[in-house]
Amino acid sequence: xxxxxxxxxxxxxxxxxxxxxxxxxxxxxxxxxxxxxxxxxxxxxxxxxxxxxxxxxxxxxxxxxxxxxxxxxxxxxxxxxxxxxxxxxxxxxxxxxxxxxxxxxxxxxxxxxxxxxxxxxxxxxxxxxxxxxxxxxxxxxxxxxxxxxxxxxxxxxxxxxxxxxxxxxxxxxxxxxxxxxxxxxxxxxxxxxxxxxxxxxxxxxxxxxxxxxxxxxxxxxxxxxxxxxxxxxxxxxxxxxxxxxxxxxxxxxxxxxxxxxxxxxxxxxxxxxxxxxxxxxxxxxxxxxxxxxxxxxxxxxxxxxxxxxxxxxxxxxxxxxxxxxxxxxxxxxxxxxxxxxxxxxxxxxxxxxxxxxxxxxxxxxxxxxxxxxxxxxxxxxxxxxxxxxxxxxxxxxxxxxxxxxxxxxxxxxxxxxxxxxxxxxxxxxxxxxxxxxxxxxxxxxx
Amino acid sequence: xxxxxxxxxxxxxxxxxxxxxxxxxxxxxxxxxxxxxxxxxxxxxxxxxxxxxxxxxxxxxxxxxxxxxxxxxxxxxxxxxxxxxxxxxxxxxxxxxxxxxxxxxxxxxxxxxxxxxxxxxxxxxxxxxxxxxxxxxxxxxxxxxxxxxxxxxxxxxxxxxxxxxxxxxxxxxxxxxxxxxxxxxxxxxxxxxxxxxxxxxxxxxxxxxxxxxxxxxxxxxxxxxxxxxxxxxxxxxxxxxxxxxxxxxxxxxxxxxxxx
Numbered sequence: 001x002x003x004x005x006x007x008x009x010x011x012x013x014x015x016x017x018x019x020x021x022x023x024x025x026x027x028x029x030x031x032x033x034x035x036x037x038x039x040x041x042x043x044x045x046x047x048x049x050x051x052x053x054x055x056x057x058x059x060x061x062x063x064x065x066x067x068x069x070x071x072x073x074x075x076x077x078x079x080x081x082x083x084x085x086x087x088x089x090x091x092x093x094x095x096x097x098x099x100x101x102x103x104x105x106x107x108x109x110x111x112x113x114x115x116x117x118x119x120x121x122x123x124x125x126x127x128x129x130x131x132x133x134x135x136x137x138x139x140x141x142x143x144x145x146x147x148x149x150x151x152x153x154x155x156x157x158x159x160x161x162x163x164x165x166x167x168x169x170x171x172x173x174x175x176x177x178x179x180x181x182x183x184x185x186x187x188x189x190x191x192x193x194x195x196x197x198x199x200x201x202x203x204x205x206x207x208x209x210x211x212x213x214x215x216x217x218x219x220x221x222x223x224x225x226x227x228x229x230x231x232x233x234x235x236x237x238x239x240x241x242x243x244x245x246x247x248x249x250x251x252x253x254x255x256x257x258x259x260x261x262x263x264x265x266x267x268x269x270x271x272x273x274x275x276x277x278x279x280x281x282x283x284x285x286x287x288x289x290x291x292x293x294x295x296x297x298x299x300x301x302x303x304x305x306x307x308x309x310x311x312x313x314x315x316x317x318x319x320x321x322x323x324x325x326x327x328x329x330x331x332x333x334x335x336x337x338x339x340x341x342x343x344x345x346x347x348x349x350x351x352x353x354x355x356x357x358x359x360x361x362x363x364x365x366x367x368x369x370x371x372x373x374x375x376x377x378x379x380x381x382x383x384x385x386x387x388x389x390x391x392x393x394x395x396x397x398x399x400x401x402x403x404x405x406x407x408x409x410x411x412x413x414x415x416x417x418x419x420x421x422x423x424x425x426x427x428x429x430x431x432x433x434x435x436x437x438x439x440x441x442x443x444x445x446x
Numbered sequence: 447x448x449x450x451x452x453x454x455x456x457x458x459x460x461x462x463x464x465x466x467x468x469x470x471x472x473x474x475x476x477x478x479x480x481x482x483x484x485x486x487x488x489x490x491x492x493x494x495x496x497x498x499x500x501x502x503x504x505x506x507x508x509x510x511x512x513x514x515x516x517x518x519x520x521x522x523x524x525x526x527x528x529x530x531x532x533x534x535x536x537x538x539x540x541x542x543x544x545x546x547x548x549x550x551x552x553x554x555x556x557x558x559x560x561x562x563x564x565x566x567x568x569x570x571x572x573x574x575x576x577x578x579x580x581x582x583x584x585x586x587x588x589x590x591x592x593x594x595x596x597x598x599x600x601x602x603x604x605x606x607x608x609x610x611x612x613x614x615x616x617x618x619x620x621x622x623x624x625x626x627x628x629x630x631x632x633x634x635x636x637x638x639x640x641x642x643x644x645x646x647x648x649x650x651x652x653x654x655x656x657x658x659x660x661x662x663x664x665x666x667x668x669x670x671x672x673x674x675x676x677x678x679x680x681x682x683x684x685x686x687x688x689x690x691x692x693x694x695x696x697x698x699x700x701x702x703x704x705x706x
Contacts, residue, residue: 037512169474170560362510363494364533366561371479371487 015039018184025329025346026190027144032354034154044158058308060264061343063133069443083139086130088227167324186368195331201322210312213274215267217307222298237268321373351438473557476527492682513538521582524590528554542566576603584613605663608699617694621650665697
């Protein structure tokens with residue numbers, strides 16, 4: 001694929017919006033604006049060919065219903081669909097090492113199935129729509145990179161470096177390392193957790209280190225997952241196996257190729273234990289997994305032979321905007337992966353900011369003006385704050401082994417499970433279908 | 447600093463630079479959405495949407511298309527710092543901004559240049575412009591009639607500036623006790639949104655009075671709508687039946703030149 005990546009464009013020009021960062025969120029945002037006819041320049045320091053490599057990022061992302069609807073409107077979903085595994089059921093359980101029973105993890109406390117929210121499926125008897133999907137990040141990036149080529153008003157510059165940016169009442173002027181100058185009305189920072197543009201603007205962040213590290217890998221298992229996502233709470237942190245698409249198996253001599261059932265592992269562990277887990281060989285690692293997860297998916301092994309680890313911390317920018325600057329995605333907030341909401345929050349930012357910009361532009365207003373940016377901040381910051389607080393307390397509640405806390409959360413999970421309206425409420429929240437929804441998230445065009 | 451210190455060699459050019467600095471500071475005040483003109487900034491989206499939609503409906507255009515007002519010659523009367531002129535220019539219109547205060551014209555010109563917009567700003571009155579034979583597809587009289595001394599002369603000159611088949615759009619305040627309470631007591635005295643004395647309630651026109659004056663100027667009133675403020679969302683919306691305080695009005699100039 002790398003060779004059909006067009007040579008990076010160069011040259012000075014005027015645009016309407018400059019996006020710093022062409023990752024999943026930055027590209028989706030640029031696509032949303034370009035679809036609406038805006039002139040957008042995206043600058044990313046990475047070589048897109050490298051983006052497409054699996055080794056770059058082994059993670060998968062949960063795509064909630066609302067996000068999927070937005071991606072569909074943006075013409076990105078079709079491209080990633082072959083790599084998207086539907087989540088039909090979520091099983092949440094609370095366990096302690098050593099209490100796991102053979103033949104299935106611990107006692108089952110909470111179970112969300114797509115039938116539980118099926119009241120929004122119009123025709124009775126039709127297959128319920130999935131709760132969400134698990135998609136490999138690489139596939140999401142590929143979809144974005146492919147879409148860039150169809151959009152005439154999207155100018156993707158990568159690899160390229162932003163050498164200097166000035167933002168003022170008159171506009172944004174950015175100098176690239178190759179000497180070209182990009183002028184725009186607004187700069188949007190989608191440059192990740194360590195956002196250089198956020199720092200340059202002097203926007204402070206609140207950051208809490210969880211002392212946990214997530215080990216991420218793709219796991220092969222001998223039994224199919226049937227679309228079930230397992231979230232298993234252990235005292236050291238949540239341990240999740242999320243359904244992925246089957247992969248063609250390796251052909252061994254004399255055998256016919258079989259498909260491999262896969263799940264994405266997100267194993268949160270106390271940081272000081274992670275180094276050891278990263279160092280052991282694949283077989284020993286798989287044995288540790290099996291010990292934690294039980295054998296409900298059969299024999300577990302490491303697929304693709306790679307493990308990644310990501311230290312976990314919570315991060316929230318004290319404000320999302322500055323003069324002619326807006327932060328989106330991880331540049332604005334980073335949350336615990338416990339509820340699989342990271343990319344979903346980012347895509348909601350995308351949908352909300354794109355809507356604020358497009359609405360203002362249709363009235364002829366200055367799209368980088370404080371009025372427009374304030375609307376975005378009011379819309380998103382509170383929503384994100386609520387979710388950050390919820391995922392944070394979820395993690396604290398479950399990364400805990402005090403007996404009274406255990407009892408309470410077990411009672412709580414069981415209670416939620418028995419009250420369908422309450423359960424539906426949680427599910428619709430997790431699916432991104434609650435609140436003042438941007439048009440894209442509702443599946444409408446901008 | 448202070449006293450009568452003069453830079454050696456400071457001549458006319460430096461006076462110009464000082465002037466520009468002064469006006470650009472004033473332009474920043476005009477364009478600060480949280481500043482002195484905050485109420486106008488908050489009101490801007492609702493009136494812009496109204497103007498765009500009515501112009502598009504009248505001249506047969508798609509309001510959601512790129513540059514929906516492309517090629518339309520518009521006059522913005524009482525343009526101030528250009529809060530209305532600039533968006534209309536961005537929507538593709540050829541805008542002339544008119545203001546009786548020369549200071550405003552300089553502020554607006556400076557800001558438009560900074561924004562890279564081509565707007566024809568002029569200092570003067572509608573009467574003078576009408577006399578010089580100006581003609582526009584549409585004339586915008588937004589938040590001005592409540593400030594003019596001679597409404598009849600103002601409206602007939604405005605009407606003369608509308609080409610046959612063209613449109614005039616107005617926004618103003620009603621002369622009701624509620625308007626007195628909200629626009630004068632509330633906005634000027636309690637909330638301090640506007641400097642005291644911005645409005646003189648006695649100059650406010652009732653919709654019927656404004657419509658009558660327009661008909662006398664050979665304009666056909668085609669629509670009237672109220673505009674209501676929601677303090678919870680700090681935003682304005684059209685309220686077709688509530689014309690008690692703020693209202694907008696659309697009038698068309700008949701295709702056949704005046705009934706006489």
